[in-house]
Amino acid sequence: MAVASVAHSGFAGYAEEPDQLYIETRELRIQGFLLFMVSDLVLFSSFIFAYLYLRNSGQGWPAGGPKLDIALAAINSIVLFGSGATMHFALENWKHGSFVKFANWIVMTIILGAGFLSGQVMEYIHIGARWDSGIFGASFYTLTGMHGLHVFGGIIYLTVLLLQAAQGKYTFTKYTGLTLGTLYWHFVDVIWVVLFSIFYLL
Amino acid sequence: MAATAVHAGGGLADHIHPEPQGFVRKYVFSIDHKIIGIQYMITAFLFMILGGMLAELIRVQLMKASGGLMTPETYNEVYSIHGSTMVWLVIIPLLTGGFGNLIFPVQIGARDVAFPWLNMLSFWIFPVAGLMLYASFLMGAPTAGWTEYPPMSLQGQAGTSMWAAAIFLIGVSSTMTGINFLVTILKMRAPGMTYTRMPLFVWGQFVTAPLLMIATTALGAALAALFVQREFGVAFFDPARGGSPLLWQHMFWFYSHPAVYIMILPAFGMISEILPTFSRKPIFGYKMIAFSSCAIAILGFMVWAHHMFTSGLAPALQLPFMVLTMLIAIPTGVKIFSWVATLWGGVIHMTTSMMFAIGFLATFTLGGITGVFLAAVPFDLHAHGTYFIVAHLHYVLVGGSLMGILAGLFYWYPKMTGRLMNETLGKWAFWLFFIGFNGTFLPMHWLGMWGQPRRVAMYDPQFQGWNQVASWFSFVMTAALILVLINALWSMRNGKRSGHNPWNARTLEWQIPSPMPYYNFKHVPSVFAAPYDFAEPLPYRGLEEELTGAPPPVPAAH
Numbered sequence A: 001m002a003v004a005s006v007a008h009s010g011f012a013g014y015a016e017e018p019d020q021l022y023i024e025t026r027e028l029r030i031q032g033f034l035l036f037m038v039s040d041l042v043l044f045s046s047f048i049f050a051y052l053y054l055r056n057s058g059q060g061w062p063a064g065g066p067k068l069d070i071a072l073a074a075i076n077s078i079v080l081f082g083s084g085a086t087m088h089f090a091l092e093n094w095k096h097g098s099f100v101k102f103a104n105w106i107v108m109t110i111i112l113g114a115g116f117l118s119g120q121v122m123e124y125i126h127i128g129a130r131w132d133s134g135i136f137g138a139s140f141y142t143l144t145g146m147h148g149l150h151v152f153g154g155i156i157y158l159t160v161l162l163l164q165a166a167q168g169k170y171t172f173t174k175y176t177g178l179t180l181g182t183l184y185w186h187f188v189d190v191i192w193v194v195l196f197s198i199f200y201l202l
Numbered sequence B: 001m002a003a004t005a006v007h008a009g010g011g012l013a014d015h016i017h018p019e020p021q022g023f024v025r026k027y028v029f030s031i032d033h034k035i036i037g038i039q040y041m042i043t044a045f046l047f048m049i050l051g052g053m054l055a056e057l058i059r060v061q062l063m064k065a066s067g068g069l070m071t072p073e074t075y076n077e078v079y080s081i082h083g084s085t086m087v088w089l090v091i092i093p094l095l096t097g098g099f100g101n102l103i104f105p106v107q108i109g110a111r112d113v114a115f116p117w118l119n120m121l122s123f124w125i126f127p128v129a130g131l132m133l134y135a136s137f138l139m140g141a142p143t144a145g146w147t148e149y150p151p152m153s154l155q156g157q158a159g160t161s162m163w164a165a166a167i168f169l170i171g172v173s174s175t176m177t178g179i180n181f182l183v184t185i186l187k188m189r190a191p192g193m194t195y196t197r198m199p200l201f202v203w204g205q206f207v208t209a210p211l212l213m214i215a216t217t218a219l220g221a222a223l224a225a226l227f228v229q230r231e232f233g234v235a236f237f238d239p240a241r242g243g244s245p246l247l248w249q250h251m252f253w254f255y256s257h258p259a260v261y262i263m264i265l266p267a268f269g270m271i272s273e274i275l276p277t278f279s280r281k282p283i284f285g286y287k288m289i290a291f292s293s294c295a296i297a298i299l300g301f302m303v304w305a306h307h308m309f310t311s312g313l314a315p316a317l318q319l320p321f322m323v324l325t326m327l328i329a330i331p332t333g334v335k336i337f338s339w340v341a342t343l344w345g346g347v348i349h350m351t352t353s354m355m356f357a358i359g360f361l362a363t364f365t366l367g368g369i370t371g372v373f374l375a376a377v378p379f380d381l382h383a384h385g386t387y388f389i390v391a392h393l394h395y396v397l398v399g400g401s402l403m404g405i406l407a408g409l410f411y412w413y414p415k416m417t418g419r420l421m422n423e424t425l426g427k428w429a430f431w432l433f434f435i436g437f438n439g440t441f442l443p444m445h446w447l448g449m450w451g452q453p454r455r456v457a458m459y460d461p462q463f464q465g466w467n468q469v470a471s472w473f474s475f476v477m478t479a480a481l482i483l484v485l486i487n488a489l490w491s492m493r494n495g496k497r498s499g500h501n502p503w504n505a506r507t508l509e510w511q512i513p514s515p516m517p518y519y520n521f522k523h524v525p526s527v528f529a530a531p532y533d534f535a536e537p538l539p540y541r542g543l544e545e546e547l548t549g550a551p552p553p554v555p556a557a558h
């Protein structure tokens, strides 16, 4: 496989088969990253528990529900899921040895991520509540804020990966860092599915 | 044979890092799991001295029914920081970052943990967080105990926020350690080291690591919520705005009940190493001990509300939480019986380490039994918030976790220093500790039954006699701990040379030199049985050169 695509590659390290050390280290890093995501998930779950607990404890939830714009949030969700797809294409193109396509898709991902964040800002303005104004503010802004920070961090993360890739830190056979970045971005997507469901659909 | 293996594999097992040079890289910002383990231990023992001083302040205050040493406010600060120190800066770091780091990677035949740099970061967060915790004294320390229930923790002075930040950081460090250890055990075992051949200390770390990872993150959420409520007025726990103080209790105990198992499962693992070694008998019920740890870890996530029986928990929930809590006593009992059966008919060698291990059996069992009392709702309604709780938690945490740690210290000290700790001093320390400990905490059972409330700076004069007994014995216990520290310091220079395997033990760490070389093994061994069969030859192959003068193989060129 690797040998067949050598011809398309400008990278010196391309022909090099991944050695045992690389394979084992890659496994470790992916495993560790998965566990990191599990504990991150627990962080979100705890606040989700807090939200459900407070909302159902009877007092303080805004009468008639908070002023959420479900249409805006739906569009925003589509933007974020789109960025999940573009990230997937980015990694696939890297595996097939095309740096240019990879770079295009990852830039797309970053733009969509930034789009999502601007959508969130619009939603915050639209809602007009404050973080410290009761339990809606506490749970909504804490959870979506944490998620927004994850997206923001993800944008920086992807930018760094792009720069590193441009400098030749990864080869088309050794690219654990890119795999991790992709995992992270999908993870942020999944969290959003949950948050969207519990705030907008429940 | 070995040389060809290097070329055939070429993976992590053959990847020897060059030894770091220079004091800073070797001992300060080290990435070697053994050095990091020792760093953890030294730091934790320093914090133990601070926490112990606070404990003695408490006991001096309680010598007189009217208090007298401190104002009630100061007293509240003192026991809050005492509890926080002992849980987060002493017991957990010693058992996981300390002994865990030092021993388990060698026991599975690995060269280091999966992420050595992360390991270094985990360690360095720990002293910083500890100092932050103590800095909270300058800003008005927290006053609501180590559990910091709102609304009291919302009214505390600025130090309470500092407390939350410090414990949050410690949590980050624990989570990273958990991830690191789990990946190491999942992926880096030597050839042939199947799960059912792992030493039981490794099993202890193996079930503790997910608890560190999952429970600690939940605590992080609770602490973050407390912090933002205090600093930014976010309404999580404020009933006036729809928040709920009970929410904190749920979030806190969802962590802290599993956390009590974080503080005991590694100690179970230590005891399971020490008892067979010093009774020269295979551990009884290896699989039962390993699997009961898993059962405890899983059940441990389902019982947190037994701390909330008096907090207005719905009655329909009380029964399931009571039953689940009592169920935990079953796997715990399985272990106790396995250990006793290990001793039965063995050739007992009464070293100091063994004495602490047997002491553990006695006192931990008592603490476990009072735990079952407390799990019964009708009893708990009576005992909650009294000294009975203090008695229970010290029997499991001091009589259990700390005894385990001391047994482990005497047992593994040669692996750190190449020398044995002094046995005569050690036995004195054991007896002083055992007598001092029981004298301090046994009376608290009946003080609690009679109704002396915990966390109060003064009490009804009728309790004064037994409180004085407790205080006097607590001085004995402190003296014993000081003796252990002196012993450890003195033996570093003057202890008898231990050789590589002074106890004739069978796990892998004893098959390499003491102190352990930085690469652990010259050649990673292969394993073909669990280590506890004392009648058989050692179940390892490939260790022939470990004790010879042959230099380690040249680092693979990567």
Ligand code: HEM
Pocket: B147, B260, B261, B263, B264, B306, B307, B325, B326, B328, B329, B332, B367, B368, B369, B370, B371, B372, B374, B375, B376, B380, B383, B384, B385, B389, B392, B393, B396, B397, B400, B401
């Ligand atoms: C057989 C096993 C155990 C059972 C059934 C059990 C049960 C309980 C119960 C029901 C309480 C709540 C009492 C109350 O506040 O009203 C309690 C408190 C406590 N337990 Fe256990 N326990 C067990 C083992 C342990 C172990 C192994 C540890 C630690 C190593 C531990 C540490 C604690 C602590 C620290 C508290 C007091 C928390 C506070 O400050 O309020 N327990 N236990």
Ligand SMILES: [Cu+2]
Pocket: B256, B257, B260, B303, B304, B306, B307
């Ligand atoms: Cu508990």
